[in-house]
């Protein structure tokens with residue numbers, strides 16, 4: 383997108399429209415800036431966007447250093463290796479890709495006591511895709527209990543990357559199953575308030591189905607060239 387400010391306005395307007403129809407607050411926008419330079423983030427921040435998502439710890443750290451003069455909120459959304467947990471715990475506000483107990487333990491141990499608790503989402507592999515990150519739906523409760531027990535972590539909800547079915551009815555079904563998991567989690571843990579689902583292709587559909595946060599990259603920053 384040549385004009386990130388217009389792209390941002392367009393996405394925010396779409397989220398407002400869904401919210402008005404559904405009579406709910408608008409979903410929060412996470413701008414996914416992986417592979418994009420720090421200057422692109424700065425341009426979007428100047429237009430009012432505050433929360434940014436990155437997939438790789440090293441790439442994010444370089445951009446954070448270049449943008450240290452801005453008060454931004456950083457979310458890690460990519461698969462996190464346990465041996466990178468220390469760096470992630472020290473440099474992000476949120477980690478959305480928590481999908482196993484060893485990672486919960488490592489993040490809890492390495493979150494510096496001087497920082498506020500790390501905001502954590504449990505990533506669910508809701509479409510049971512082989513080889514994909516995310517825990518099985520049946521594992522959510524155990525992970526949530528471990529996160530709640532850690533004083534340096536705060537459980538905020540669920541994240542999922544749904545399968546990009548060409549058939550929109552099937553996508554909607556994935557979002558509905560996530561919403562049901564989210565409501566079940568919230569019944570046990572009332573502090574849970576975040577359901578992160580939907581990307582550039584389907585964020586409006588996700589918001590219709592109850593996403594409280596959508597993660598949008600290419601619709602804001604333009605296509606990623608590998």
Ligand SMILES: *Cc1c(COP(=O)(O)O)cnc(C)c1O
Pocket residue numbers: 414416437459460543581582583597598599600601
């Ligand atoms: C890249 C990415 C996104 C954004 O994808 P777009 O299709 O560019 O909007 C969202 N979530 C995760 C986990 C990603 O890796």
